[in-house]
Structure formats: structure tokens, C-alpha cells
Amino acid sequence: MKNIGYTQKKYRCEVKRYCQTLDLKDNPELISEYKLNHSREKIWPEIIEGIKSVGILEMEIYIWGTRLFMIVETPLNFDWDSAMEKLSALPRQQEWEDYISIFQSALPGSTSSDKWKQMERMFHLY
Numbered sequence: 001m002k003n004i005g006y007t008q009k010k011y012r013c014e015v016k017r018y019c020q021t022l023d024l025k026d027n028p029e030l031i032s033e034y035k036l037n038h039s040r041e042k043i044w045p046e047i048i049e050g051i052k053s054v055g056i057l058e059m060e061i062y063i064w065g066t067r068l069f070m071i072v073e074t075p076l077n078f079d080w081d082s083a084m085e086k087l088s089a090l091p092r093q094q095e096w097e098d099y100i101s102i103f104q105s106a107l108p109g110s111t112s113s114d115k116w117k118q119m120e121r122m123f124h125l126y
Contacts (some may be wrong), residue, residue, distance in 0.1 A: 036095075
């Protein structure tokens with residue numbers, strides 16, 4: 001996995017990016033299962049549809065040890081708070097959050113917005 005790059009999708013509109021972080025429990029078996037639960041074969045289709053339905057164009061999660069880093073790309077007019085409120089009310093979303101929290105260093109019953117912490121951009125090249 002060293003020194004590989006990831007192709008970025010091009011959109012027909014300008015986008016903005018949100019970067020967030022979350023830690024997993026320090027347990028190799030749980031981390032392996034967490035990764036499996038996010039695979040194309042295992043992730044719940046309602047979760048993917050919910051993410052798209054609130055206006056998110058792309059979501060990527062990267063992992064290093066127990067640290068997760070998520071990049072979310074949205075249209076410029078995207079309102080994070082209202083989208084997360086809508087997402088949390090969608091069918092099976094809280095069920096997913098409760099299930100997936102067994103892998104995360106977060107309180108049970110937390111919403112996605114509660115668990116994932118927005119990161120501050122402190123540098124950019126362009």
C-alpha cells in the first residue's frame with residue numbers, strides 16, 4: 001500500500017471538503033471486522049443511499065492503525081448541520097451507528113456527527 005495514489009472524481013460543480021477523524025478500539029480483530037463491515041459486500045445499502053440522499057457526493061475513509069480519517073465532498077451550498085440532522089433520522093441509520101460503535105472509541109448511542117470530529121485545515125498548497 002506504500003506510495004500509491006488515489007484517483008479523484010471530477011464533478012460538474014465546485015465542491016467543498018470536510019475532513020474528520022475518529023479512533024477505533026485498539027483491537028486487531030475488531031479493526032479487521034470494522035474494515036469488512038465497510039466493504040462493498042457488507043455495508044448496508046440503506047447507509048449508502050442515506051449518505052447520497054443528503055447531498056454528499058463522495059465519502060472516503062482512510063485508516064492508519066486505530067486512527068480513521070474521513071474526507072467528505074459536497075456541493076458548495078451543502079449545509080453540514082441540516083444534512084447530518086436529516087441523515088440521523090433516516091431508516092436504519094441509528095441502528096447502523098449503534099452497531100458500528102462497538103468498534104469505535106465513542107459512546108454508544110452517538111450519532112455519526114457526534115463521533116466524527118471535524119478537523120481544522122492548517123495548510124494547503126494551492
